[in-house]
Amino acid sequence: MTQEFTHLDAAGHAHMVDVTAKGVTEREARAEAYIDMDASTLAQILGGSHHKGDVFATARIAGIQAAKKTADLIPLCHPLMLTKVEVTLEPQPAHNRVRVASLCKLAGKTGVEMEALTAVSVAALTIYDMCKALQKDMVISRIRLLEKRGGKSGDFYADTVDESSSS
Structure with missing residues (x-):
């Protein structure tokens, strides 16, 4: 079965x-991203000694x-009435990085994958x-959709990989 691009009309x-x-x-939808940094940078964030204030609080709001x-x-995304957006920041000092995760929910006619991916991207960019x-x-990487539930296309779950063991 060939999948068609839904954002292109008959003329392309x-x-x-x-x-x-x-x-x-x-x-x-749930998404994640990672931002790798030096141990000293992560220590300043976690120690609260960063001169710009609470990095995680600002990134979460962003x-x-x-x-x-x-x-x-994103030009072709529909404006959505989100009912929940959650952004979590998990420091991983053993790997000198922060895992950024998001959860977006709604009752609507279209999915929230792009909202979840945008949330983690901008939170990482804010850090x-x-x-x-x-x-x-610093390196922002591994931005990906973890899970999507609901809608006509059904549920999606990314292959689980233990990211805590990769560097």
């Missing part, structure tokens, strides 16, 4: 998908705001922005 032009006839269902603004950032004076070579 980009368009926003018409979801008018779709039914409202509960939908949920991620939530980003999820709410996804349709303004980078707040810490770039300390370290410019």
